[in-house]
Amino acid sequence: MKINLKIWRQEHARVSGAFVHYTVANVQPDLSFLEVLDLLNEQLIAEGGVPVEFDHDCREGICGACGMMVNGQAHGPLQRTAVCQLYMRHFSDGDTVTVEPWRAKAFPVIKDLVVDRSALDRISAAGGYISVKTGAAPDANAVLVAKPDADTAFDYAACIGCGACIAACPNASASLFTAAKISQLALLAQGQPERKSRVVKMTQQMTAEGFGDCSNHGECQSVCPKGISIDAIAQMRREYIRAKLPFG
Amino acid sequence: MISTQSSEADALGTASFTPLSSNKSPELPELPELPESSEWFSTIGKKLLTGITGLGLVIFVVVHLLGNLTLFFSASAYNRLAHIIERLGVLTYLVEGGLLAIALVHIAVGINIHMNKQTARPVKYAQYVSAGQPSRQSLSSRTMIVSGLVLGGFLVMHLATFKFGTYYTLPDGSGRDLSRLVFETFHRPGYTAGYVVVLSLLGLHLRHGIWSALQSLGIATRPGLYAASAVLGSAIALGFIGLPISIYFGLI
Numbered sequence: 001m002k003i004n005l006k007i008w009r010q011e012h013a014r015v016s017g018a019f020v021h022y023t024v025a026n027v028q029p030d031l032s033f034l035e036v037l038d039l040l041n042e043q044l045i046a047e048g049g050v051p052v053e054f055d056h057d058c059r060e061g062i063c064g065a066c067g068m069m070v071n072g073q074a075h076g077p078l079q080r081t082a083v084c085q086l087y088m089r090h091f092s093d094g095d096t097v098t099v100e101p102w103r104a105k106a107f108p109v110i111k112d113l114v115v116d117r118s119a120l121d122r123i124s125a126a127g128g129y130i131s132v133k134t135g136a137a138p139d140a141n142a143v144l145v146a147k148p149d150a151d152t153a154f155d156y157a158a159c160i161g162c163g164a165c166i167a168a169c170p171n172a173s174a175s176l177f178t179a180a181k182i183s184q185l186a187l188l189a190q191g192q193p194e195r196k197s198r199v200v201k202m203t204q205q206m207t208a209e210g211f212g213d214c215s216n217h218g219e220c221q222s223v224c225p226k227g228i229s230i231d232a233i234a235q236m237r238r239e240y241i242r243a244k245l246p247f248g
Numbered sequence: 249m250i251s252t253q254s255s256e257a258d259a260l261g262t263a264s265f266t267p268l269s270s271n272k273s274p275e276l277p278e279l280p281e282l283p284e285s286s287e288w289f290s291t292i293g294k295k296l297l298t299g300i301t302g303l304g305l306v307i308f309v310v311v312h313l314l315g316n317l318t319l320f321f322s323a324s325a326y327n328r329l330a331h332i333i334e335r336l337g338v339l340t341y342l343v344e345g346g347l348l349a350i351a352l353v354h355i356a357v358g359i360n361i362h363m364n365k366q367t368a369r370p371v372k373y374a375q376y377v378s379a380g381q382p383s384r385q386s387l388s389s390r391t392m393i394v395s396g397l398v399l400g401g402f403l404v405m406h407l408a409t410f411k412f413g414t415y416y417t418l419p420d421g422s423g424r425d426l427s428r429l430v431f432e433t434f435h436r437p438g439y440t441a442g443y444v445v446v447l448s449l450l451g452l453h454l455r456h457g458i459w460s461a462l463q464s465l466g467i468a469t470r471p472g473l474y475a476a477s478a479v480l481g482s483a484i485a486l487g488f489i490g491l492p493i494s495i496y497f498g499l500i
Contacts, residue, residue: 008374069373069376071375071377072375073379077379079379079380098374100373103369103372104369105367105370168379170365170385171361171365171368171369173291173368199292204290207291210368212364212365213291213361213365214291215365215389215392216389216460216463217383217385218383218384219379221382221383222378222383223379230384230463234468235466237295237296237463238466240292240293241465244287
């Protein structure tokens, strides 16, 4: 089938970009969306053009490197699917697909569809860690965690840091990303030593990076490739209240 | 003998403790202190403020609605309630002052969150579509700033019309005939239509607002609260709209 692409092209952060139209012919329905971009880039290189820059790594939906707005939705139209796992059988012959980078002040465009997401690393560094004894590995199951807490913590730990929650948020808030880490560690015994300082430091860093405030639109939980629930954000607020209450 | 030993131990303890504590600071530099005063204006603090003030205003609106509904029983019941409130004196002023403060904080934080949203995404998307369920994004959630500002403007007009409006005295001279003003006002078609539109916007605001406040306070993880927010929001709006419509069409 034939796919028309309307792709955001931008040389670097300091110049403005624009949409450019391309057509890729002979697209097999079993190709992934990123493979169509690969085809386009081969075409562009053969024509002596500049290939479209985009982030990708594992292409198995587990690393969080890829991510772009496809027809106005983060990672495209399929829920719980990173754009690398989006296949062309979900599109029709002759479709025009709009492709844009994540848009947020805290995610400056590096080139075309690639944005700088190091703001997320700095939020993690501000408090997304635990204190452990170094030396020999501890005995397995020496620290007990209740099954429901372990399950919920695992759901939150599934975050791959792709940034789709921020991209889809009408306010460009990083609440789901930040809450996933805070809530995961709050549920586990290992997270207790920094429990109170973590929520304060990480949310402070989130604001310092220029992300917006949450308005509880909940759009983030719909676009998260790992399906992380905004229950994590509710828990983050409980953690904040707990950290700030004098008797908490 | 015993006292000498213990004082020696104290001296030793102090002597050995002092160098340890003075050695500690170069090894572990103190992290910069976090600003303690800004907790209510942090990103979560703002959510707590809008949530608490919003729920406070919901409680006020429900009490106000129950007061309005007395007009369905009789004009004298409505006027009697107005007299009771008037006679509370200082308590009325305290409640009014508190409500004004709550409303102002709610408006200020709401505007601040809206303005932050503009700076956090300076370049808009050419195409943007909601991904659907389980997203809570709706017409209601996306128009909170519009419905909120309209309600704020309406509040000023509403107070001017009723609280500070024409003071009719009851025939027996026992106090204000507020129900007469209400009946007169809701016989004006323009005012009645505008009132119905604005109170529908209140329903729209509360559809997202009640649920959002509970989520902001970290208690919305129970299933059904999102639906309950729609039911309560609609019920409040319908309750308010029912009165002017009944008056306009001469049902009461």
